[in-house]
């Protein structure tokens with residue numbers, strides 16, 4: 001962790017982080033308004049998160065990330081840009097969804113370049129599994145979308161199979177989706193492209 005990230009965690013959390021709680025989140029208390037709420041799972045260093053939140057001030061965003069340096073980096077970005085519509089929770093995203101997000105509460109979920117766990121014996125650690133698809137689908141409002149992206153071909157295929165099999169979700173495309181213009185390039189994506197990996201987007205709508 002860099003000194004700046006540590007300082008951010010110590011000095012900016014009270015203002016811009018939401019503590020994990022075993023109780024439903026009150027977006028009105030957090031953002032001081034009622035607006036569509038989008039959750040990002042695994043925001044990493046927060047570059048995409050910040051760019052998307054800046055470009056869409058009418059929507060509120062909550063980033064969830066377990067990795068402390070990433071949270072510190074995102075806190076610094078929120079403070080630097082004085083973003084009123086972006087907050088962060090440092091906790092496991094599955095527990096946040098289960099405990100803090102009421103069913104049907106979300107206008108969208110973003111899952112960009114989740115850890116690929118490339119070794120076959122580690123595939124069970126991948127986030128996108130049937131139970132995760134069911135959980136995320138339940139948290140979306142009808143018509144809201146789950147947008148995932150990955151540069152790992154076999155994970156992309158797994159996502160497509162798992163999300164297609166979830167009865168509450170319908171694919172907005174015939175297979176992989178065209179890249180939605182609001183998703184900017186991330187460092188992981190640039191690295192993946194350099195390695196010759198093709199990036200796949202998936203956009204599924206809650207029925």
Ligand SMILES: C[S@@+](CC[C@H](N)C(=O)[O-])C[C@H]1O[C@@H](n2cnc3c(N)ncnc32)[C@H](O)[C@@H]1O
Pocket residue numbers: 041042043044045048064065066067070091092093094111112113114115116186187188189
């Ligand atoms: C490969 S990185 C991608 C980061 C970012 N989305 C991007 O595109 O640059 C995946 C991130 O997901 C986070 N992560 C993995 N499992 C998580 C979980 N269960 N809850 C919250 N964050 C998680 C990791 O700490 C890591 O920062």
